[in-house]
Amino acid sequence: MSLVLDSAAQDLLFREARTANTFTDEPVTDEQVQAIYDLVKFGPTAFNQSPLRVVLVRSAEGRERLVQHMAEGNRPKTSTAPLVAILAADNEFHEELPALLPHFPQAKDMFFAERPVRESAAGLNAALQAAYFIIGVRAAGLAAGPMTGYDAAGIQKEFLDDDHAPLMVVNIGKPGEDAWFPRSPRLSFDEVVTTV
Numbered sequence: 001m002s003l004v005l006d007s008a009a010q011d012l013l014f015r016e017a018r019t020a021n022t023f024t025d026e027p028v029t030d031e032q033v034q035a036i037y038d039l040v041k042f043g044p045t046a047f048n049q050s051p052l053r054v055v056l057v058r059s060a061e062g063r064e065r066l067v068q069h070m071a072e073g074n075r076p077k078t079s080t081a082p083l084v085a086i087l088a089a090d091n092e093f094h095e096e097l098p099a100l101l102p103h104f105p106q107a108k109d110m111f112f113a114e115r116p117v118r119e120s121a122a123g124l125n126a127a128l129q130a131a132y133f134i135i136g137v138r139a140a141g142l143a144a145g146p147m148t149g150y151d152a153a154g155i156q157k158e159f160l161d162d163d164h165a166p167l168m169v170v171n172i173g174k175p176g177e178d179a180w181f182p183r184s185p186r187l188s189f190d191e192v193v194t195t196v
């Protein structure tokens, strides 16, 4: 009653949405990924810094290079998902900041001249965008399988550069057979929320 989003959309995005471990072979198209990005790009980040960068691993050769850096238990699903995305944080996001924050272009030098500050900001804000991305995948009627079980240095060397840090790898597609375990419990409102 308190939520304005209709119940079917709530189910699609949260209640019925699950982290998939198996997928059908139905392809995920570039059009779907573009529609997902064009929706979730509006999710907020500090100073609108938008540090998320995405590498779509489509080729068989790219997939092979990625799978070797995944933890053993993550390899089968990363090999078979219709599409896999590497989500990364751009630690040099400040270069885009004047364009992204036209009413306050000085923010680039005022707040983000130092790399450690940028790394901390990029880590937080790209993680937020990764969460928006996962919800966007669900909004497209697809399931996401985010993973951090991998050799981060290996993925960074193989697919990124010194300025881009891997955040997570996400398998994307329609859920296959036995795609998940029973739903694990969540903390209750009272366990999480305090009011002062």
Ligand SMILES: Cc1cc2nc3c(=O)[nH]c(=O)nc-3n(C[C@H](O)[C@H](O)[C@H](O)COP(=O)(O)O)c2cc1C
Pocket: 017, 018, 019, 020, 074, 145, 146, 147, 148, 149, 150, 168, 180, 183, 184
């Ligand atoms: C950032 C992140 C990293 C994760 N890493 C892995 C992983 O390496 N391997 C794996 O099998 N599941 C991984 N998961 C999946 C979680 O265990 C799963 O999303 C969580 O238990 C909720 O499952 P549910 O959506 O089906 O309720 C990860 C999820 C997130 C969000």
